[in-house]
Amino acid sequence: MEYVQLTSLTEPQLVAYIQSLGQPAFRGRQIYKWLHEKQVTDFSQMTDQPKAFLEKLSEAAVIETLTIARKQVSKDGTVKYLFRLPDGNCIESVVMRYSYGNTICVSTEVGCAMGCRFCASTQGGLVRRLTAGEICAEVYAAQKDVGERISNIVLMGIGEPLDNYNNVLDFLRIISSDHGINIGMRNISLSTCGLVPKIAELAQEGLGLTLSVSLHAPNNTLRSSMMPVNDAYPVEELIAACRAYQQKTGRRISFEYAMVKGVNDTPACAEELAHLLRGMSAHINLIPINPVDGSQYSASDAKNVNDFKERLIALGMNATVRRRLGTDISAACGQLRQEAKGESDQ
Ligand code: SAH
Numbered sequence: 001m002e003y004v005q006l007t008s009l010t011e012p013q014l015v016a017y018i019q020s021l022g023q024p025a026f027r028g029r030q031i032y033k034w035l036h037e038k039q040v041t042d043f044s045q046m047t048d049q050p051k052a053f054l055e056k057l058s059e060a061a062v063i064e065t066l067t068i069a070r071k072q073v074s075k076d077g078t079v080k081y082l083f084r085l086p087d088g089n090c091i092e093s094v095v096m097r098y099s100y101g102n103t104i105c106v107s108t109e110v111g112c113a114m115g116c117r118f119c120a121s122t123q124g125g126l127v128r129r130l131t132a133g134e135i136c137a138e139v140y141a142a143q144k145d146v147g148e149r150i151s152n153i154v155l156m157g158i159g160e161p162l163d164n165y166n167n168v169l170d171f172l173r174i175i176s177s178d179h180g181i182n183i184g185m186r187n188i189s190l191s192t193c194g195l196v197p198k199i200a201e202l203a204q205e206g207l208g209l210t211l212s213v214s215l216h217a218p219n220n221t222l223r224s225s226m227m228p229v230n231d232a233y234p235v236e237e238l239i240a241a242c243r244a245y246q247q248k249t250g251r252r253i254s255f256e257y258a259m260v261k262g263v264n265d266t267p268a269c270a271e272e273l274a275h276l277l278r279g280m281s282a283h284i285n286l287i288p289i290n291p292v293d294g295s296q297y298s299a300s301d302a303k304n305v306n307d308f309k310e311r312l313i314a315l316g317m318n319a320t321v322r323r324r325l326g327t328d329i330s331a332a333c334g335q336l337r338q339e340a341k342g343e344s345d346q
Contacts, residue, residue: 004061007035007133010173021060023053029179036180039140041065064133066091066141078326081142082337085110085134089127090337091158093138094326101151101187106138108168109159114193115228116214118258120292121158121337130159132170139175139183153183156191156212158337162198172207185209191256196233199241203248212254212285213242217264218272226264235276243280252281258289259300259308270308274315284312284319 009017014035015028027049034046043049043058069090070082077097084090091107112119113126138157143150153175155161161168168190175183185208192199193214202211215238217223223230230238242253255277259265273284286309288299300308305321312319 005064005131005133006061007064007136008131008167008170010170011177011179021056027053032179035063036136036174036177039144039181064131064137066134066137068141068145071145072329074326074329076326078329079142079146080326080329083138083141091130091138092337093142093157095142095146095150096326102146102148103152103154104139104142104150105154105157106135107157107159108135108155108161108164112159113163114160116193117226118260118289118292118295118297123294129164129167132167132174135168135171136174139181151183152187154189154191156189160193160195161190162192162195162202165198165201169205172209189254193227193229194233194238195229196237196241199245203245208251210251210254211245212256213238215255216258218269218276222264239276246280252283254283254285256285256287258287259305260289260297261300261304263297265300265304265308267311270311271315274312274317277317282318284317285322286319287322
């Protein structure tokens with residue numbers, strides 16, 4: 001028998017499910033609060049529910065939980081978790097401390113199918129997609145462990161969020177619900193490698209989140225050499241989708257640009273990039289690439305990154321160099337999971 005994954009249900013879905021078990025709607029609303037406001041991990045903690053009902057529920061449904069397989073704390077306060085899922089798979093989440101609050105970077109899939117040539121997360125391909133409840137559990141487990149409120153979320157961990165569209169949308173509805181942890185959409189960023197049809201779909205959802213696009217190159221030749229997804233959705237289609245997204249939502253779009261020495265960090269690239277994004281309300285985030293094992297790329301040096309930024313600004317663009325947190329605890333996303341896999345393979 002398939003267990004119902006309780007933490008993955010939105011409030012209306014949970015209420016309907018609890019009613020299908022012969023219980024009144026208010027019990028569904030109470031259980032939703034237990035799961036998402038109080039974040040219990042066991043049915044026995046739902047103290048206002050009849051015992052017999054909880055027994056019946058626990059025979060049909062599970063609360064999605066994670067265990068901490070490994071944890072690293074950086075000198076700057078960044079905490080990186082390797083979480084183990086009940087099926088044995090591992091994912092990563094990172095909590096970063098900013099002046100405006102704690103931000104968590106969550107994974108949306110185990111592995112990734114996108115194949116970006118600089119990214120550790122994709123090296124073993126896609127294993128499976130996470131449920132909405134498993135993504136919630138990353139936030140809840142990290143918040144509990146850190147012992148402070150998490151107020152911001154970036155979907156920039158392992159996986160491609162728009163490749164797991166329905167579960168990610170349910171996650172967003174649950175995590176922003178005011179009967180749960182209540183993290184507002186304004187405090188959430190979703191990062192995509194550029195799945196054009198899904199960007200168009202997301203534009204229709206009316207969510208106030210920030211869309212972040214991993215661009216990394218200003219033309220097709222370069223981008224296809226770094227990101228196979230560009231063969232399916234070339235730069236001009238991606239940028240057109242971004243412009244349409246902006247028109248529909250009125251939101252500024254963030255573009256990630258990982259700088260690779262001698263590849264995409266030339267003055268000509270900066271000019272092409274500025275030209276490509278002209279007229280759009282955009283913010284360009286420059287990140288020196290984090291070299292991963294098995295990749296031929298190395299990071300642009302600090303002067304090059306700064307010159308690139310200054311050139312963009314001189315061309316009227318809004319660009320910053322991303323502050324790097326947690327560099328002493330290894331890493332670009334996906335690296336901890338790769339390390340742990342390596343150890344268990346030996
Ligand atoms: N799949 C989504 C989200 C996960 S990756 C996406 O592609 O946007 C989060 C960000 O980290 C992306 O911008 C990705 O391109 C970037 N990234 C991946 N590996 C990196 C590396 N080695 N160095 C710097 N940035 C990297």
